[in-house]
Amino acid sequence: MLINCAAYQDGRKLADIDIESISDYVARPECFVWVALKDPEPEELAVMKEEFGLHELAIEDAQNGHQRPKIEEYGESMFAVIHTVEMDEAAELLIGEVDVFVGRNYVLSVRRGTRAGFQNVRERCEREPKLLKEGSAFVLYALLDDIVDRYFPIIEAMNSEIEALEDRIFERNDSAASRAIIQELYSLKRRLVILQHHIAPLQEAVGKLTGGRIPSICEGMQAYFRDVYDHLERIVRIIDGRREMVVTAVQVNLGMISLAESEVTKRLGSFAALFAVPTMIAGIYGMNFQSIPELHYKYGYPVCIGVMFLVDCVLFWRFRKANWL
Known part of the structure; x- marks a missing residue:
């Protein structure tokens, strides 16, 4: 499904364009095209491959999905895989995926399994024409920044859950209640492991854009990508700390059970x-x-x-x- 297809020049939106016109605008060096797709069919990706000249290996990864978070270079273009994390009503994690194709004068984002869209990212970019003049690199940063910012409410919700479970540990509980607490702590630890599994690789990938050999597309944007990297580093540290807290809480709960039995x-x-x-x-x-x-x-x-x-x-x-x- 096509969500948006627009052309930009000098940080300003020119117009919403048809898919058939993409290659014409891409051929203009002063313009760049930003296309957003949601759960596309293989035929739609095939059309985008022809319009943008995308690498076939990147297209294959986008079609198959379930890729590890990564950022890869294909000549003068890049392909980024970013995982989104959302929480449903039962506090279970919903994992989605956003694949981003980035070239000198185009950005193609493909999202799968995500309930929340990225219209707010497009609006933010259009409100900042001075930064949008940086082209596709700024759009990639804006997408990364928005996805990473969405991790924080998930972590805060888990932190509140840990605190509530810690309070319950020191209440006078019977064996059934203690067993339920251990089950909830284990469930929380499992979700933290899942969260780390989807976030930690992204930190490593974004690190490639902050120092050393920077892809030519991202030159001049290192400070922005470093900001995203710092947020990811903070999140990974918080997750590690929360996992240790859960392990400690399990041990304390077992100790309280032993004291009760004594x-x-x-x-x-x-x-x-x-x-x-x-x-x-x-x-x-x-x-x-x-x-x-x-x-x-x-x-x-x-x-x-x-x-x-x-x-x-x-x-x-x-x-x-x-x-x-």
Whole structure:
């Protein structure tokens, strides 16, 4: 599906153009063409290949999708694969892909599996004609910057989830609740791993545009791409920190479970001791021997019961003082 197809000159929009006119504007060195496609059919990509003269390997990657985030050079053009991350109502991650073909005087963006579009990026570029005069390199930067900025709300939502789970860990929970917390922590860790899997490679790719051998298309834009790189570096560090927090939270939760089990064990042991002393005394006087002390004493029974009660009272007081009961 064709979303937008427009020609620009000196940072200003000339007009929305037809697909058949793309090659005519591309042939004009003072112009550049920006085309946006959404979930295109192979036939549409074939037309774009002819109009822009795109490399067949890049077209093949765009058709197949599911590529690792990367930025590759094909002669005087570049091909970038950027992953988008969105969160649905169930807090599950939705991964999309944006493929960007960049030449001296054209930009072709192809997005798949993304719910949010990039009309705001086009509007931003058109509001900044001085920067848009840089041509296709600035458009690539604007797309990268917008996609990277969309990562931050996802991370903030996960951070809030971690804090909520940490608060629940220190509440008095039964085994079912503790098990649920561990399951949620594991789910959160899995999503953080997925997020890092789709973001970390992009940091490496953008690093190629900030120093060393810069592609000729991006000359003069290093500072802008470095800003994107810094954001990606910050995001990757945050993800690493959150993963460590989740691992620590799991360990703390397991520790709290062990403490709860220890408390139960102490209580059971205390009650067992309270029953053990009377049982021992009753067992001794229940033996079939004739010469047991005080066996025929008139007040032997109440004295025996009193001793049992007194010993249990002392034990109960000691256990209660030690917070075992």
